[in-house]
Amino acid sequence: MTASPSSVLGEGASPRPVLREVRFLRLWAGTTASGLATWALPFVLGLAVLERSLSPTGLGVVLAARTVGFLAAVPVSGVIADRRSRRAVVLWSGLTAAVAAPLIALGLGRSVALMAVAAAVSGAGQGACRPAFQALTAEVVEEGRRRQANAAITLAVRVTTLVGPAVAALLAVLVDARGLLIGIGALWLVAALAPPAGVPIRRPGTGRPGFWAEFTEGVREARRHPWFLAGLAALTAVIATGYSATGVALPLVSRDRYGSEAVLAGAATAYIVGALVGALLVARWRPRAQGWAALAGLACYGVAPLALLLPVHPTVVIAAYVLTGIGIELFNVPWFTATQREVAPDKLARVSSLDFLLSYGLAPLGLALIAPAMDAFGYGPVLGACAVVCFAAPAAAALVPSSRHFSVR
Incomplete structure (x- = not known):
């Protein structure tokens, strides 16, 4: 007899398995979509190299630009997500990446510069959603079930990574790399719109310090x-x-x-x-x-x-x-x-x-x-x-x- 996903993820540990909670399923769908979209971009751009619509050098430039965008956005989004709604940060970061994907498709075969700028924007959306999703998980799932929740999320990401290449290869028979890039934008829309709002946390009132002071406060908390x-x-x-x-x-x-x-x-x-x-x-x-x-x-x-x-x-x-x-x-x-x-x-x-x-x-x-x-x-x-x-x-x-x-x- 095959175990259900809930039992596999520790159903006996809680009277309410986390995979039966609609709010968590929405969060799970959003994080899974963001993980799949993050993985898919370099794979699809690799297919574009095989199609000869992108050179290997262009591929390196675009991926490097995405990394720069990611690194620039991560610390900024961490501060913003602690200042304001984590759900709002997830929404806007997902929408940013969703808009960037068609722009990458537009530049494919035409302008590596446009692709690089769009990839940097996509990387910023990807980087901004990471700490916000982590914090939103703590708001949506109570402490006793977060281990289940984190295992369910990482399991979904690994499954999509395993089956993703085969699915992308099959889709590549039907659509070209531009079409697959549009599909990545659709995944980012799911990541932006699917998650629920979390339970509001108590934040400082007016008179907050500036960005670097708040970032340093996070460093002190880590210490x-x-x-x-x-x-x-x-x-x-x-x-x-x-x-x-x-x-x-x-x-x-x-x-x-x-x-x-x-x-x-x-x-x-x-x-x-x-x-x-x-x-x-x-x-x-x-x-x-x-x-x-x-x-x-x-x-x-x-x-x-x-x-x-x-x-x-x-x-x-x-x-x-x-x-x-x-x-x-x-x-x-x-x-x-x-x-x-x-x-x-x-x-x-x-x-x-x-x-x-x-x-x-x-x-x-x-x-x-x-x-x-x-x-x-x-x-x-x-x-x-x-x-x-x-x-x-x-x-x-x-x-x-x-x-x-x-x-x-």
């Missing part, structure tokens, strides 16, 4: 939680090294050592499958030391560069990426849940913006540096260093006393 600073440092280090090894070294190892792209495709799929398993597992598992368990899951990322370093059978590489996927979700769900629980509600968006700004914001730097490092020092030393960082950074974070439970209480 009140040593486990958060330690975990964020570990996450940033792991993404900048292990993620970069996957993005740069995996294709090269697949080609040079194994002689085909099969290992690349298999490892990428294995990672997503592992993440699905991890999301299902973490929704029901309640370890006593949840912080240590989450950091141990994060350290599992070290097996990826280690498998690429050693002359192992391809199945070992595939298994390593399954374990890596499981581990990242064992970290993500408790991490998001603890942040929503421990951080002051009126500062949650700003603290979440720090999370996204550092962890995902520095990922392009790692991607940019790892290829020159491999050229200068060789695959072995670089992959070995990446593995050491992935194992050592979470272990160091675990030494912070409040990291055991992701709580200072």
Whole structure:
């Protein structure tokens, strides 16, 4: 007998399963749509390169512009979402990205400059919605069910990432890249319009300080939680090294050592499958030391560069990426849940913006540096260093006393 989604996500833990709540389902639909739209843009632009309506250089310029927009918007949206309605920030950021997608389509094959400007706007919408969605989840879902909620959201994102390439490839038979870009705009409309309003939180009255003062206040709130600073440092280090090894070294190892792209495709799929398993597992598992368990899951990322370093059978590489996927979700769900629980509600968006700004914001730097490092020092030393960082950074974070439970209480 196949379990229902509610039972899989821990139905027994609550008399009212979170997936039966209309308000949460609306939030879930919005976050899922935003995640799918975020993933789909580089994939669709890659199809445009295959159609020869965009050059590889143009692709790099457009994606770089999107990253710049993302990084610029994240801290600003964190402050605004703590000042005003989180629902309003989600609405306007989603509408901004929805408007940008057709402009990218308009520039396709005509103007890379127009595409880059529109991609920067799209990236700003994407970046603005991230901390607002995190804070809105805490408003829509009560504390006892947020672990279920975060697991349901991450599960949906992983499923769409798994089936998305196949669906996009099928749609590409019917419509060109411009049509798919219009579809991305429709996804952003869902992300903007679907989520419900949250429960209003108490905010300061008139006489608020300026932007930088409010942003600094968010930094001070983050410093009140040593486990958060330690975990964020570990996450940033792991993404900048292990993620970069996957993005740069995996294709090269697949080609040079194994002689085909099969290992690349298999490892990428294995990672997503592992993440699905991890999301299902973490929704029901309640370890006593949840912080240590989450950091141990994060350290599992070290097996990826280690498998690429050693002359192992391809199945070992595939298994390593399954374990890596499981581990990242064992970290993500408790991490998001603890942040929503421990951080002051009126500062949650700003603290979440720090999370996204550092962890995902520095990922392009790692991607940019790892290829020159491999050229200068060789695959072995670089992959070995990446593995050491992935194992050592979470272990160091675990030494912070409040990291055991992701709580200072």
